[in-house]
Amino acid sequence: MTTLHQVPAPRTRKLPWRSWGTFLLLAGPNVALLVVFVYKPLVQNVQYSLLHWNLGSDTATYVGLQNYVNYFTNPKTPTVLLTTLVFAVVTVGGCMALGLALARLLDRNLRGRTFVRAAVFAPYVLSGVAVGMCWLFVFDPQYGLVSGLLRAVGIGSPNWYNDPDWALAMVCVVYLWKYVGYVAIIYLAALQSVPHDILEAAQIDGASPLRTFWSIVFPLLSPTTFFLGVTVFIESNAGGSFDIIRAMTKGGPLEGTTTMVYQVYQEAFVDGSAGYASAIATLLFLALLVVTVVQMVVVERKVHYR
Amino acid sequence: MSVQEKATSGSGRIPAPRSGDGGPARPRRRRVDVLGYAGLVVAGLVMVVPMLWMLLASFKQRNEIYTIPSQWLPHALQWQNYADVFATVPFAHFLLNSVITTVAGAGLKVVLGLMCAYALVFVEFPAKRLVFLVVLAALMVPPQVTLIPNYTLIAQIGWLNSYQGIVLPGLASSLGTFLFRQHFQTLPASVLEAATLDGAGHWRRLWQFVVPLSAPTVSAVALVSVVGEWNQYLWPLLVTDRSEMMTLPVGLTLLQNNDGITNWGVLMAGTVLVMLPILLVFLFFQRRLVAGLAAGALAN
Numbered sequence: 001m002t003t004l005h006q007v008p009a010p011r012t013r014k015l016p017w018r019s020w021g022t023f024l025l026l027a028g029p030n031v032a033l034l035v036v037f038v039y040k041p042l043v044q045n046v047q048y049s050l051l052h053w054n055l056g057s058d059t060a061t062y063v064g065l066q067n068y069v070n071y072f073t074n075p076k077t078p079t080v081l082l083t084t085l086v087f088a089v090v091t092v093g094g095c096m097a098l099g100l101a102l103a104r105l106l107d108r109n110l111r112g113r114t115f116v117r118a119a120v121f122a123p124y125v126l127s128g129v130a131v132g133m134c135w136l137f138v139f140d141p142q143y144g145l146v147s148g149l150l151r152a153v154g155i156g157s158p159n160w161y162n163d164p165d166w167a168l169a170m171v172c173v174v175y176l177w178k179y180v181g182y183v184a185i186i187y188l189a190a191l192q193s194v195p196h197d198i199l200e201a202a203q204i205d206g207a208s209p210l211r212t213f214w215s216i217v218f219p220l221l222s223p224t225t226f227f228l229g230v231t232v233f234i235e236s237n238a239g240g241s242f243d244i245i246r247a248m249t250k251g252g253p254l255e256g257t258t259t260m261v262y263q264v265y266q267e268a269f270v271d272g273s274a275g276y277a278s279a280i281a282t283l284l285f286l287a288l289l290v291v292t293v294v295q296m297v298v299v300e301r302k303v304h305y306r
Numbered sequence: 307m308s309v310q311e312k313a314t315s316g317s318g319r320i321p322a323p324r325s326g327d328g329g330p331a332r333p334r335r336r337r338v339d340v341l342g343y344a345g346l347v348v349a350g351l352v353m354v355v356p357m358l359w360m361l362l363a364s365f366k367q368r369n370e371i372y373t374i375p376s377q378w379l380p381h382a383l384q385w386q387n388y389a390d391v392f393a394t395v396p397f398a399h400f401l402l403n404s405v406i407t408t409v410a411g412a413g414l415k416v417v418l419g420l421m422c423a424y425a426l427v428f429v430e431f432p433a434k435r436l437v438f439l440v441v442l443a444a445l446m447v448p449p450q451v452t453l454i455p456n457y458t459l460i461a462q463i464g465w466l467n468s469y470q471g472i473v474l475p476g477l478a479s480s481l482g483t484f485l486f487r488q489h490f491q492t493l494p495a496s497v498l499e500a501a502t503l504d505g506a507g508h509w510r511r512l513w514q515f516v517v518p519l520s521a522p523t524v525s526a527v528a529l530v531s532v533v534g535e536w537n538q539y540l541w542p543l544l545v546t547d548r549s550e551m552m553t554l555p556v557g558l559t560l561l562q563n564n565d566g567i568t569n570w571g572v573l574m575a576g577t578v579l580v581m582l583p584i585l586l587v588f589l590f591f592q593r594r595l596v597a598g599l600a601a602g603a604l605a606n
Contacts, residue, residue: 019430022508026425027437030418033478038444041455048454055454105345116346118592119353125588125595127537129555130580133562134360137570145359148376177353182599189600227603238448243539247559264450269544274454285451292446 042285048278055274067279076255083168084237084259090172091179091236096228098176099183100221104213106184107191117188121181128178128243135174136248164256167249171257174244175236183228190224191217226299230292237261237288260284364388364575371570387575391561394572397579399550400557403469404536407553411473411538412531416524419482424512426483427490428498438487444480449540457544467551472542476535482527485601489523490516526598529591536584554580 049067053060071077106117123131138145139160147157160170194217202212242261245251251258251266258266260280268277363371364387366380391397425431426438456475465471493516501515517524539555546552549560561576562568588595 023425023429023431023434026421026429026508026512027431030422030478030483031437031440033418033474034440034444034480037456037475037478038447038452039440041452041459042447044455045451055457102349105342105349108339108342110339110342110346112346112350116350116353118589119350121592121596122585122588123353125533125537125584126581127539127555127558127584129539129558130577133558133573133577134356134581136568137363137574138356138359140570142374143372143376143570145356145376148374151375177356181353185596186600186603189596189603224603231603234446234448238450239540243537243555246539246543261448261450264453265540268454269457278454281451281453285448288448289446 045278045285046282048275049282051275051278053275054272055268056272060275063275067276068283070276071279071283076258079255080258080260080263083255083257084261086168087172087175087241087259088233088236091175091241092229092233094172094176095180095183095232095236096225098180099228100187102180102184103187103191106188117185121185123178124181124185126178128240129247131174131178132244132247135170135177139170161249162253164253167253167256171241171245171248174248175241178244179232179235179240183232186228187221187224190221194220222299226295229299230295233291233295234288237284260287360574360577363570364578366571368569368571384571387571388579390569390572391576391579395557395560395576396549397557397576400552400554401579403472403551404554406469407472407538407542408532408535410469411476411535412528414473414477415479415482415531415535416528418477419479419486419527420512420517420524422479422483423486423490424508424516426487428511428516429508441480441483444478445484453540453544456541460545466545467548468545471545472551472553476538476541481602482531485523485527485598486520488601489520493519522594522597523601525591526594526601529587529595530598530602532587533584533595 050062050064051060052063052066102120106113106120137143139147141147141157141159141161144157146160150157158166160166198216198220199212202216207215237259238261241259242265245257245259245262246265249257251262261284264277264281264284266277267273267280362378362380365383365385366377367384367386370377370380422441426434426441431437452475460466460471460475465474497515497519498511501511506514537555538553542553543556546556549557552560558576558580561573
């Protein structure tokens with residue numbers, strides 16, 4: 001590939017400023033965007049959390065840690081924290097357990113598994129709002145699919161939208177339905193990369209399939225389990241649940257489905273308390289950071305890397 | 307057996323008969339397979355039936371939806387619900403806005419990620435490690451934390467209800483940069499040396515040599531980005547309040563309580579229309595998409 005007028009090759013070693021310039025031109029835009037839209041706002045958010053400030057108003061007063069004090073003395077807070085915790089435990093635990101079970105199922109030589117694999121994974125690529133709308137109709141207390149099925153077997157359907165506990169259960173089910181495919185697909189990819197000779201050796205040694213799984217396959221999957229545990233946890237607590245909750249329940253009834261993620265939006269953009277919402281966002285960030293770091297430190301010791 | 311297993315497990319198409327097993331293992335294997343098929347059927351039904359329910363409802367007349375017990379099949383395919391979607395909200399605008407923001411957002415994200423990853427691998431710079439950490443650590447910042455400051459900034463510079471306001475704040479590429487960097491490190495040095503000897507500058511080396519050699523990774527990351535942009539909801543919800551500027555997921559909620567009571571037929575038709583494009587993308591590029599996600603999962 002010769003050109004008519006030869007351009008001299010960049011002499012990177014002799015002209016450091018030149019390679020610096022190249023580096024800044026290539027990496028600069030991406031890094032600048034990260035600084036402007038991720039790192040600067042991260043700091044700003046902490047500053048905002050020290051203000052009494054309503055979105056849209058020009059005046060803000062410095063109140064120190066008052067927003068944090070208000071948060072922990074607000075009677076709504078225990079409910080929201082409990083909802084957040086229940087939602088996280090059910091969705092993360094459910095996604096991991098069901099995802100692994102599905103991956104094992106789809107790893108077998110069964111007719112039709114290609115179709116089921118696609119069906120299980122498809123919801124992951126769909127809009128959370130659209131999924132929420134679809135399931136809103138499925139759970140409709142009068143004309144929905146679930147109430148119809150329950151009626152067919154002679155049970156009355158609970159009013160999923162009006163009871164806080166049922167509403168939370170409903171949102172969890174929909175979240176699991178949407179996200180379990182992702183976990184299953186990643187586990188499936190990992191299962192298929194387990195070296196086959198190890199499994200054969202176990203079979204020759206007379207290990208039962210169950211024993212083989214728990215003693216050999218599961219430990220080999222531990223890096224995947226670790227990765228999924230962290231990412232699924234972050235997804236469920238940092239945005240993934242927002243679309244579904246907003247489409248289905250708008251945080252209600254009576255804060256029954258208000259998680260911290262939803263609360264940040266609600267306080268800032270519906271109720272207008274931007275300073276208070278910033279304090280919740282800061283707390284959410286710290287909580288996620290702590291849990292993730294603990295996950296990393298604790299699990300790191302138990303992960304078997306190949 | 308191992309050869310057969312390996313041959314079929316990757317492609318996942320035709321189940322090969324398991325021959326050569328010992329005699330006593332057979333009865334148990336057969337029972338397990340019955341359980342397996344039961345599992346497949348249950349999983350398939352749970353995943354498909356809600357979608358089917360929605361699809362059928364989108365073709366039903368009003369009185370067919372509001373009957374107890376509910377009927378499964380519409381008497382005749384009614385396209386009226388789909389027409390109503392376009393008549394009650396500016397749905398064509400939503401569609402256009404979604405296409406524009408998705409193409410611009412995903413395209414620029416991939417380009418920025420490629421440039422950044424190239425610089426991180428092939429250009430000399432003293433603080434490369436630090437820059438890489440700055441890129442990667444951003445993955446740990448949940449979007450809720452940056453929401454209020456970003457909204458304030460976009461509002462101040464007058465970018466509410468604009469494409470740049472929707473696209474720009476989410477543009478920086480962290481995961482893409484990471485995956486590209488991982489892949490670039492595996493490229494053979496000889497190819498790039500040849501390109502350098504030919505007199506290609508960094509820019510040409512990136513687009514004429516490195517990117518073509520990384521085509522599978524690039525397309526996988528591009529697909530994941532397209533899916534992400536298309537489904538983005540919270541940010542477009544905040545920065546658009548004029549309906550002509552809304553994207554599909556935001557606009558869909560306008561169908562919800564149009565006349566006080568939810569008109570399920572129309573809402574389900576709108577939902578089908580929002581899901582359909584990305585579902586087609588999924589069906590065509592399933593393997594690539596999975597490859598992109600799995601690369602992210604297995605890259606460490």
